[in-house]
Amino acid sequence: SVFLFLSAIVNSVSTVTHYSVPEEMDEGSVVANLAADLGIDVKSLSKRKMRVDVVGNKKYLDINKDTGELFILERMDREFLCPLKTATSCFLKLDATIENPIRMFNIEVEILDINDNAPHFRRGTMHLDISESSPVGERFSLNNAADPDVGTNSVKNYHLSSSEHFLIEIQTGRDGTKFADLILKKALDREQQAVHNLILTAVDGGVPTRTGTASIIVRVLDVNDNAPSFDKDKYVVDVMENSPIGSLVIKLNATDLDEGSNSDVVYSYSLYTSERTQNMFNLNPENGEIRVKEMINYEDLKFYEMEVIASDKGSDSLSGQCKLTIQVTDMNDNHPEISIKSFQSPIKENTPTDTVIAVVSVSDKDSGDNGVVDLHIPQNMPFKLRESSDNYYQLVVSQPLDREKVPEYDITFTVTDRGSPPLSDNETMTLELLDVNDNVPQFPQSFYTIRVMENNAPGALLSSLTAFDPDLHENQYLVYFILEKEIANTSMSMLFSINPENGNVYALKTFDYEIEKEFLFHIEARDSGSPPLSSNVTVHIIIVDQNDNAPVIVSPWRAHGSVVEEKIPRSTDKGSLVAKVIALDTDSVHNSRITYQFLQVTDATLFSLDQYNGEIRTMRMFSYRDPRHQRLVVVAKDNGDPALSATVTIKLSTVETAVKAYSDMTEVPLEYDIFSDLNLYLVIGLGSVSFLLLITILVTIVLKCQKPKPSKAAPPSRNSVISERNSTVADSTLVSNDAYWYSLFLAETRKGKLVVRQPVPKGSRYIVSSIPRGTGLTETSDSAASTLQVGDKYLF
Structure with a gap:
């Protein structure tokens, strides 16, 4: 049941009912009919109890319990009820209760202000002492008037009684309060008027308006009637930042026309000068010099404003003031700064050009040209800077990179401002190049x-x-x-x-x-x-080539053993060709050059040997004292180191014969007729004498030329020259690479004449061929050619 009762009470409360009532209403005045406004039947009021409680210490309102009317019980004063002017509204709150059933009502009555108060001054008389030397325009503060009314009913304006020396200027405070400053509009002269009586009237904004007055008594002081004054009302000076402490900024000069102590001026900062300015600059109170007190930094503050008061030392001190603006001149005292925002390292050496590898920002706290900066990198690098935005730069690849030429770069970013002298800063970053396979292997020689x-x-x-x-x-x-x-x-x-x-x-x-x-x-x-x-x-x-092949003697041919037997007429002339030794060497040109020497000789005065062509000739004619048999041992040496050699033994037997002696056979061309007319005559002449001897010789030659039984061929040898047939070398055609044998020679053998021809067309060979005796000149192809195997090669 308690719960139901409380619920009924809560549900019975209605919303706030608001009424407005002007202050100063008479007692008994009806404010409103609550019964009608709240929807209550007036007839039931006698049965239902109604009660009103006023929130506060005093009851100003009440309700007629029979009619339900709200009426004024006692006259109200808004300024008394709401003394604070900060409150724009003034309310009385009531709680009304009616029973059977219970209902509660919140009633709010606003007391409206009326202009029932006039402005008034706290002091009816204000005294001002103003020097006669006060400058025109000087301002003097006056007491303001108070008005307990609010809004438009409060003080709105001031009026000053007529005066040729003074006027007032209305000021409005932050809270809206109006007050007046007295301003001197004309210079005072105590000798003309020592006291000025002024009336200050305060006027409110009500209807009708209400006013309040106060007397202003201005006393003109005759002493020290000249205030110090500056040359200018406003000074503007420039000071360089980082100026040394104690350096002079400006010397202010204020003058006072009075004499004595009334003309002594003292300088001071006014209250309008900030504490920061006073800490930065020192003002000498005696001479007005302003000097640097702390280090000035343009980047902290670019200008300072101050107000300086010059006061004299009179008993009634007078003062003058000026405003000073100190403009700080920027010096280039801040180094530009570099900030590497990103840097990519290492990178591949085949990185394409125009690739961004770094982002750099620059800044300078100075101003003007001192704060304008330029960013550089060495000009000899394959990179360039590209400005991307304000004070932001991109480092991009500008040329192809080659790690093999430069494996890494120390890139120095240098930032320089445009001050005088310029300041700079730098930062170095190392860029490493990664290798790619872009180089072909190279041999020192091709x-x-x-x-x-x-x-x-x-x-x-x-x-x-x-x-x-x-x-x-x-x-x-x-x-x-x-x-x-x-x-x-x-x-x-x-x-x-x-x-x-x-x-x-x-x-x-x-x-x-x-x-x-x-x-x-x-x-x-x-x-x-x-x-x-x-x-x-x-x-x-x-x-x-190595000298690994010994010379092989091919002429005179040694079919059996190493001894060659030859017969020569004893009547052989001096210089006649007795024999010719021919040796071949299959080594290279240098190692195959052959020289011939006598190893043994029976009579060294009888025979000579040409060391280059191997020809053995008589050095004189045979005498009867010379032995019939001569033994010659010839060695053929090659040009190798060490030299290799071969030897041949030639046994010469001198015979007494009518056969034509060997003539001196010199090198002749192949076309030359071997049997000249002279030889023919000699043959015919001797033919009849030696017919039988010739027959014997021919038979002997035929027997010599007979082919022996074939023998098993020896295997090829690098150091041998073997004929496939057991014939003399005169029947063979030989080919050699030895340019030594380019010269022509003619040698006579038992069966014919051995001819070494000129080289073949390629210029690298010569031909050794045989020409049978007793026939005319023939081509080599007409001879019975045999094949010699030389150094494992067959030569034709």
Whole structure:
């Protein structure tokens, strides 16, 4: 039941009912009919109890319990009820209760202000002492008037009684209060008027208006009637920032026309000068000098304003004032600053041009040109700066990069302002380049000639062909290959090998100059990059000849043994060709040059030997004292080191015969007729005498030329020259590479004449052919040619 009762009470409360009533209403005045406004039946009021409670200390309102009217019980004064002027509204609150059923009402009565109060001054008389020397325009504060009314009913204006020396200026405070300043509009002169009586009237804004007055008594002081005055009312001076402490900014000068102590001026800051300004500059009170007190920084404050008062020392001190503006001149005392916002390192060396690798910002706290900055990097780098926004720059790649030329860059960013002198700052960043496989392996030479001495040992190191790749890591690791090539069905890899890691070239077999003189192939160097790069080089292997073949004597031919027997007429003339030794050497030109010497000779005064062509000639005619048999041992030496040689023993037997002696046979062309007319005559003349002897000689020659039984051919030998038939060398045609034998020579043998012809068209060979005796001149092709095997090669 308690709960239902409280619920009924809560539900019975209605909203606030508001009424407005002007103050000063008479007692008994009806404010409103609550019964009608609240919807209560007046007839039931006698049965239902109504009660009114006033919130406050005094009851100003009441309700007629019979009629339900709200009436004034006692006259109200708004200024008494609401003394604070800060409250714009003044309310009385009532709580009305009616029973059966219970209902509660909140009633709010606003007391409206009426202009029932006049402005008044706290002091009816104000005294002012003003020096006669007070300047026109000087301002004097006056007491303001008070009005308890609010709003438009409060003080709105002031009026000053007529005066030629003074006027007033209305000021409004932050709270809206009006007050007046007395301003001197004309100079005072105590001798003319010592006291000025003024009436100050305060007027409110009510209807009708109400006023209040106060007397102003101005006393004009006659002493010290001249106030100090400055040359200017306002000064503007410039001071350089960072000026030394104690440096003079300005010297203010105020003058006073009075004399004595009334003219002594004291300088001071007014209250309008900020404490910061007073701490920055020192004012000398005696001479008006303003000096720097603390270090001035343009970036902290660009100008200072101050008000300086000059007061004299009279008993009634007078003062004058001026305003001073100190403008700080900027100095270039702040270094520009660099801030690296981003920097990408390392980067690949193939980074495209115009790629951004860094973002840099610059700043300078100075102003003007001192604060304008420029950013630079060295001009010799493949980068450039591009301004992206205000004081922001991008560092971009401007030229292709090459790590092999420059692996890293120390990029110095230098920022410089445009001050005088300019200030700068710098910051260095290191940019590292990452390697890419952009360099082909390079050999120092494009063509290598390697000389290899024949008879080399298999597996011997021939040379080291090392390529260079300026890249790094796997891009620099090289592998070497021999590019496959076949020569005479033989692969290069069967003859040579190369170490894939260091390029060492090895021979896999022993080479023979007489068989293989040179090889030409290619070697490739390939890096391990992705994709790999490669290059190749041509290698020319030249087999160098060794003197490993001894000379072989081919003439005079020694079919059986090493002794050659020859017969010569005892009547042989001086200088006649007795024999010709011919030796061949299958080595190279240098090692195959042959020289001939007598190893043994029976009579050194009888025979001479040409060391170059091997011709043995008589040095004189035979005498009866000379032995019939002569033994000559000839050695043929090559030009090698050490030299190799071969020997032949020639046994000469002198015979008494009518046969034509050997004539001095010199080199003649092939077309020359061997049998000249003179020889023919001699033959015919001697023919009848020696017919029988010729027959004997011919038979002997035929027997000599008979072919012996064929024997098993010896295997090819590098150091031998063997005929396939057991005929004399005169029946053979020989081909040699030795340019030594380019000269022509003619030698007579038992069966014919041996002719060495001029080289064949290629200029590298000569032909040795035989011309049978007793016939005319024939071509080599007409002779019975045999084949000689020389140095494992067949020559025709």
